[in-house]
Amino acid sequence: MTDTLSHWDKVYQSKDHAQVSWHQDHATLSFDWILAYTNKNANIIDVGSGVSILADNLLDEGYANLSLLELSFTAIQTTQERLKSDANKVNFYNENILNFQSDTQFDLWHDRAVFHFLTDEEDRQTYLNKLNQYLKPQGYFLLATFAPTGPKQCSELAIVQYDKDKITQLLGKKFNLIKTTSETHLHPNGSTQDFNYFLFQKI
Ligand SMILES: C[S@@+](CC[C@H](N)C(=O)[O-])C[C@H]1O[C@@H](n2cnc3c(N)ncnc32)[C@H](O)[C@@H]1O
Secondary structure: OHHHHHHHHHHHHHOOOOOOOOOOOOOHHHHHHHHHHOOOOOEEEEEOOOOOOHHHHHHHHOOOEEEEEOOOHHHHHHHHHHHHHHHHHEEEEOOOHHHOOOOOOEEEEEEEOOHHHOOOHHHHHHHHHHHHHHEEEEEEEEEEEEOOOOOOEEOOEEOOOOOHHHHHHHHHHHEEEEEEEEEEEEOOOOOEEEEEEEEEEEO
16 A cells, blocks of 8 residues: 555656646536535545545535545645645545544545545455445445546556446445436546546435
8 A cells, every 4th residue: 555655645746736637627526416415514525635626616615524535645735735724624634545534424425536446355345344434324425436438547557447337236235326427527638538426325
């Protein structure tokens, strides 16, 4: 995992953050779905938040209980500097999701392009155990991954592509699929990447 940490920290130290393939100017579907399914006091965690603009977008809407979890300290520092005094309104966890421990249970767990890096079955199960442990009953799991028509790698690392059947089977009976849609993400270099978005509710 040290290798994973150094990979991501190097990415955020060496690359223009607006040029990384997953960059968004606005958090599009994630933002729309969070607004549609939660209220502004909801406890929301963005897992593998990177330098995503999602937190800024939600703070602007008045969301008051945001947590960002991210492996790379450089990404956390960048986010804190960008948010300025608003950073004080956010809980930051600089850690690996596979080791996550908290006293909080969340109303919504957001993951855009993080779970899909777990190519190892044991790691996937560890992640799903954390999700089960820290998501409230009736809480939402909003997941975005590369689609089967999308790339096979992200940031030069192998990923697992998901469609509705594959992810629904993996999550099992404790989660109901509320909705799913695809999104063609525009890479800053002008190419496109097919994502699938899934919104699950925990039973
Ligand atoms: C492709 S980026 C997506 C970033 C962000 N979710 C977004 O949509 O802009 C993946 C992010 O997940 C982080 N990450 C990867 N594996 C992780 C892990 N096991 N625990 C926590 N963060 C992780 C990386 O450091 C990176 O910031």
